[in-house]
Amino acid sequence: MWVRSTMTYRTSFVLATVGTAVVSLLDFVATLFMFVHVDALGGFSVAEVGLLYGTSSLSLSLAHLALGQAERIGSRIRDGSLDTMLVRPVPVFLQVAADRFALRRVGRAVQGLGVLVWALLAVDLEWSVGRVLLLVVMVVSGAAIFGALFALGGVFQFWAQDATEVQAAFTYGGNALLQYPPSVFGRELVQGVTFVVPLAFVNWYPALWLLGREDPLGLPGWVDFLSPVVAAVMCGV
Secondary structure, eight states: OHHHHHHHTHHHHHHHHHHHHHHHHHHHHHHHHHTTTOSOBTTBOHHHHHHHHHHHHHHHHHHHHHHGGGGGHHHHHHHTTHHHHHTSSSOHHHHHHHTTOOGGGHHHHHHHHHHHHHHHHHSOOOOOHHHHHHHHHHHHHHHHHHHHHHHHHHHHTTTSTTOHHHHHHHHHHHHHHHTSOGGGSOHHHHHIIIIISOGGGTTHHHHHHHHTOOOTTOOOGGGGGOHHHHHHHHHHO
16 A cells, blocks of 8 residues: 555655655765765774675664664554554565565665665675675675664563653664674674674674675684574574
């Protein structure tokens, strides 16, 4: 229904999608300005930072497209509209995911994909089947991890009804964090997003293997391949 209503005004949809992509791109433009004054950021080149930015943004965009409406659970609880979902013969989770589905959000995904494609063309890597598969798994697993955080944030709002900002701190805030190399952050922060809220598995650890970089925590090499496992555990919770 929401997709049909959106496509009724196709010009408006196209303009909104392009506008979302352009506004989102300004984040990366700000990152590019940093490289006017430095050649590398935490030992990462501009193309390598672009790889981190593109994978994180694309993963978040896919998760937000599918489960972003979980942010509204708190407001639905307060106004009583959640009760209408409970009496329908459809799982509440699916109703929440489809509630006011905004196809224009695809603009953010297009922007993230565009930066990622540019970074892949610019970064100096010898591509193999294994690297390509890891890149795909990284994006899909990252989307699953962000999606799980959206869902868990929605569940948390049953107890703390005005917890949208808390949820945003781990989703949008996590995305902002993952767009930069782990080497620019303190050891304690990297440990926190590895062992407490496993955001580091969205793109940091797979990207470290792709780029041949050292793990700042000195963890075993097989940790770089745990993103699907972490995603499965997060979704299982």
